[in-house]
Amino acid sequence: MANEKVRIRRDIASMSAYTPTTSLDVFAERLGIAAADLIKLDANENPFGPSPRVMDALARLPNMQVYPDPESGRLRELLAEYTSLPAELILCGAGADELIELVLQLFIEPGDAIINTPPTFAMYSFNAPIYHAEVVDVYRRADFSLDLSAIQEAVARRKAKLVFLCSPNNPSGDVIAPADIKALLDLPATFVVDEAYVEFAQGESLAPWVAEFPNLIVLRTLSKWAGLAGLRIGYGVFPRALMPHLWKIKQPYNINVAADVAAQASLTDVGYLLERVRQLVEQRKRMEAAFAELPCLSPYPSQANFVLNRVSGMSAEDFRDRLARAGIIVRYYNKPRLFDHIRISAGTSDQVDRLLETLRTL
Numbered sequence: 235m236a237n238e239k240v241r242i243r244r245d246i247a248s249m250s251a252y253t254p255t256t257s258l259d260v261f262a263e264r265l266g267i268a269a270a271d272l273i274k275l276d277a278n279e280n281p282f283g284p285s286p287r288v289m290d291a292l293a294r295l296p297n298m299q300v301y302p303d304p305e306s307g308r309l310r311e312l313l314a315e316y317t318s319l320p321a322e323l324i325l326c327g328a329g330a331d332e333l334i335e336l337v338l339q340l341f342i343e344p345g346d347a348i349i350n351t352p353p354t355f356a357m358y359s360f361n362a363p364i365y366h367a368e369v370v371d372v373y374r375r376a377d378f379s380l381d382l383s384a385i386q387e388a389v390a391r392r393k394a395k396l397v398f399l400c401s402p403n404n405p406s407g408d409v410i411a412p413a414d415i416k417a418l419l420d421l422p423a424t425f426v427v428d429e430a431y432v433e434f435a436q437g438e439s440l441a442p443w444v445a446e447f448p449n450l451i452v453l454r455t456l457s458k459w460a461g462l463a464g465l466r467i468g469y470g471v472f473p474r475a476l477m478p479h480l481w482k483i484k485q486p487y488n489i490n491v492a493a494d495v496a497a498q499a500s501l502t503d504v505g506y507l508l509e510r511v512r513q514l515v516e517q518r519k520r521m522e523a524a525f526a527e528l529p530c531l532s533p534y535p536s537q538a539n540f541v542l543n544r545v546s547g548m549s550a551e552d553f554r555d556r557l558a559r560a561g562i563i564v565r566y567y568n569k570p571r572l573f574d575h576i577r578i579s580a581g582t583s584d585q586v587d588r589l590l591e592t593l594r595t596l
Contacts, residue, residue: 255276280460288503298491303494306494323444329468336470337470340480350372361439384422401440405577421466465493550573
């Protein structure tokens with residue numbers, strides 16, 4: 235900035251911006267295609283949307299002129315029933331993203347390090363420098379499994395306070411073996427396991443482990459399985475000793491009334507939503523099988539609601555653009571280990587029909 239009186243942080247002035255996906259309306263304007271004719275498969279959103287009970291609850295939303303419950307008490311009670319865990323260990327956030335920030339605020343002092351395991355969810359490495367943490371990247375192996383010995387060495391060498399792990403991992407879709415996480419929990423660091431896609435995976439959540447391991451935090455969300463991405467609502471399961479300190483630093487009214495009411499309604503209709511999850515898993519498996527038969531795609535096994543593919547015969551950017559011209563939006567990567575990769579979210583049966591038909595013409 236030219237004005238010497240305006241002195242923002244130098245590290246933020248020089249940092250790169252995060253590039254998120256955008257809305258259907260923006261894509262429609264950009265592509266010159268009506269929003270109703272687009273298929274959005276780039277952000278792992280739930281194409282079925284929320285439970286009908288959510289729509290009914292939002293239509294009758296009361297008291298919007300009054301601040302929400304700062305403790306999200308009723309919502310945490312319902313989450314306790316859903317997870318079979320004490321409500322006292324649950325904290326709600328405006329998406330898991332806010333909880334990632336809260337964890338960094340709680341632990342990090344200038345000069346501290348965190349361990350990141352790319353390719354993985356970008357928000358760990360994006361948020362960490364904002365809270366004065368140094369990011370130490372320990373890359374995953376070629377099959378996206380964790381390099382346990384390298385993580386152990388990095389924690390010891392850098393005295394890292396936090397290790398962020400995503401399981402199922404985004405964008406690869408693989409699940410970290412519980413035995414691997416248990417082995418890592420012996421290290422002198424706190425582990426944050428992001429389970430945003432756990433409802434789509436085979437196997438159990440690690441959330442019950444939090445009561446046993448004081449250095450384990452598990453993050454969950456209602457964005458994916460419950461179709462509430464647009465309302466930003468997530469939650470974390472934290473060791474009891476951390477909860478008083480988290481309550482100190484959490485913004486008092488971080489969960490807006492619409493998100494709170496929608497999440498509560500979702501948790502009264504779990505059976506309906508998990509049937510939608512089952513249908514999305516079916517479509518993901520269908521996509522995996524179909525992609526494997528196409529000469530241009532090599533899919534990786536996934537336990538989430540998306541499939542990561544290596545592209546051959548053309549650049550991944552060109553592949554994305556060809557699909558976009560056909561009205562199908564997918565995620566393209568241009569970063570180490572993922573230069574020639576795209577990620578495609580599971581859609582409805584009709585959406586996957588159109589996707590596969592389009593792919594066969596490429």
